[in-house]
Amino acid sequence: EPEVTQTPSHQVTQMGQEVILRCVPISNHLYFYWYRQILGQKVEFLVSFYNNEISEKSEIFDDQFSVERPDGSNFTLKIRSTKLEDSAMYFCASSESRAKGIGTNEKLFFGSGTQLSVL
């Protein structure tokens, strides 16, 4: 079965540094997402991306965050200047969604996550 691939699986960085988390969504999927899960807490939505632009973002997704689809396969999340509170598991996800709106049965496929530790 096709899967969403995330690299690296673990990332350690110093506070204030930039990090880029990488994802390869499933090839025929149209919607891409980033979620995060702080240890012991809920999974939280960050951003969704469709047709090469952000379609929805949460309050967490501030100016320190950006997403990009630099080529036909990769989808990246950049954190410009990491803070201690950015330490979390970051999940990439994708969905097919040929149809939009009411009636869409959308199965979201998640990657295995990148554990980001900010020191």
Place this chain on the structure above:
Amino acid sequence: AQKITQTQPGMFVQEKEAVTLDCTYDTSDPSYGLFWYKQPSSGEMIFLIYQGSYDQQNATEGRYSLNFQKARKSANLVISASQLGDSAMYFCAMRSLGGGRRALTFGSGTRLQVQP
């Protein structure tokens, strides 16, 4: 705003028995989807089952079934014939099916432990 509530932080079940994991939700959206995901200790999020608010019948996927009671705003997951490999964290989630919003709202999860 949407809200998912999972009131059972932890559950135990004997192998081969059935278990129900509770999920209640709150939304003002007329049309929405409900999801269950499994997160084993390895960390990945595995899709289990989906129920649309417009679906007349409860969803089933193998040993998983969703007990959807729209009037009560509940979407409980039933796992039949539990296996040791079912031990994991289980998350209920929902999203609107209209207005272009695609974000999933997750509950806080239930940790299920299957005992031999």
